[in-house]
Amino acid sequence: MNIIGHQKSSFIDYPEKICTVYFVAGCNFRCPYCHNSHIVKEAGKFISEEEIFSFLNKRKKFIDAVCISGGEPTLYEELYGFIKKIKMEGFLVKLDTNGTNPKILEKLLKEGLIDYVAMDIKAPFHKYEFVTKAKIDIENIKMSIHIIKNANIDYEFRTTVCKELLTKEDLIEIATYLKGSKRYSIQNFRDGETVLAGKNQLHSYDLETLEEIKKEIEGYFEIFKVRK
Numbered sequence: 001m002n003i004i005g006h007q008k009s010s011f012i013d014y015p016e017k018i019c020t021v022y023f024v025a026g027c028n029f030r031c032p033y034c035h036n037s038h039i040v041k042e043a044g045k046f047i048s049e050e051e052i053f054s055f056l057n058k059r060k061k062f063i064d065a066v067c068i069s070g071g072e073p074t075l076y077e078e079l080y081g082f083i084k085k086i087k088m089e090g091f092l093v094k095l096d097t098n099g100t101n102p103k104i105l106e107k108l109l110k111e112g113l114i115d116y117v118a119m120d121i122k123a124p125f126h127k128y129e130f131v132t133k134a135k136i137d138i139e140n141i142k143m144s145i146h147i148i149k150n151a152n153i154d155y156e157f158r159t160t161v162c163k164e165l166l167t168k169e170d171l172i173e174i175a176t177y178l179k180g181s182k183r184y185s186i187q188n189f190r191d192g193e194t195v196l197a198g199k200n201q202l203h204s205y206d207l208e209t210l211e212e213i214k215k216e217i218e219g220y221f222e223i224f225k226v227r228k
């Protein structure tokens with residue numbers, strides 16, 4: 001598996017669990033706000049499976065879960081075998097995805113190989129290509145949403161917001177589509193040197209607007225969060 005980055009421990013990536021995060025190189029989207037530009041562009045040294053499983057073995061007592069993020073993990077067939085091996089070691093598995101590949105998602109879920117999915121909903125469907133700067137088959141995105149909502153696992157839909165790409169109305173449109181889902185989170189944009197569009201090009205939402213949006217949509221979901 002083409003793993004290019006590793007965060008040894010995280011207390012925020014898996015609800016109520018301690019996890020370790022592996023980052024898969026490459027992505028089919030080019031979200032301008034993406035803070036993982038180096039991972040998307042596959043710039044860096046790959047980490048061998050030997051090293052990964054030796055780490056996991058040593059840390060078994062301290063880590064509950066493995067989060068697989070990126071980049072976009074579902075672009076690769078090898079993801080299936082990689083996750084299977086992690087499950088065999090007894091860890092919970094969380095997958096971060098842009099929803100591009102419903103087939104592999106469905107296979108992993110059917111076989112009970114994923115315990116938590118976080119899927120980004122990048123925009124209302126008519127604005128997907130504008131926000132992701134990529135050619136999208138929107139039916140795949142809709143299919144992934146459907147599969148996740150109907151799988152018997154814990155999940156979260158989430159949207160990262162910056163002023164240049166999404167309006168308040170866009171967020172309400174997304175939330176209306178997702179109404180009735182278990183969890184939805186809005187993540188405010190964080191700027192930095194590794195943002196794909198470059199530093200100081202995009203702007204986060206002000207907290208007042210986020211509060212207004214929260215008031216309008218929090219009742220649509222069992223759990224709604226704003227990550228400021």
Ligand SMILES: C[S@@+](CC[C@H](N)C(=O)[O-])C[C@H]1O[C@@H](n2cnc3c(N)ncnc32)[C@H](O)[C@@H]1O
Pocket residue numbers: 027033034035036069070071072073096097098118119120158159160187188189190191195
């Ligand atoms: C880097 S992505 C990798 C997984 C997958 N490709 C996706 O987009 O969901 C992981 C998460 O980081 C978020 N993210 C990326 N850049 C961000 C930024 N600058 N500020 C806040 N969240 C960001 C994404 O929206 C997504 O929820």
Ligand code: SF4
Pocket residue numbers: 027028029030031034035036040070071072098
């Ligand atoms: S946020 Fe996710 S989908 Fe968008 S470019 Fe970054 S890794 Fe790819």
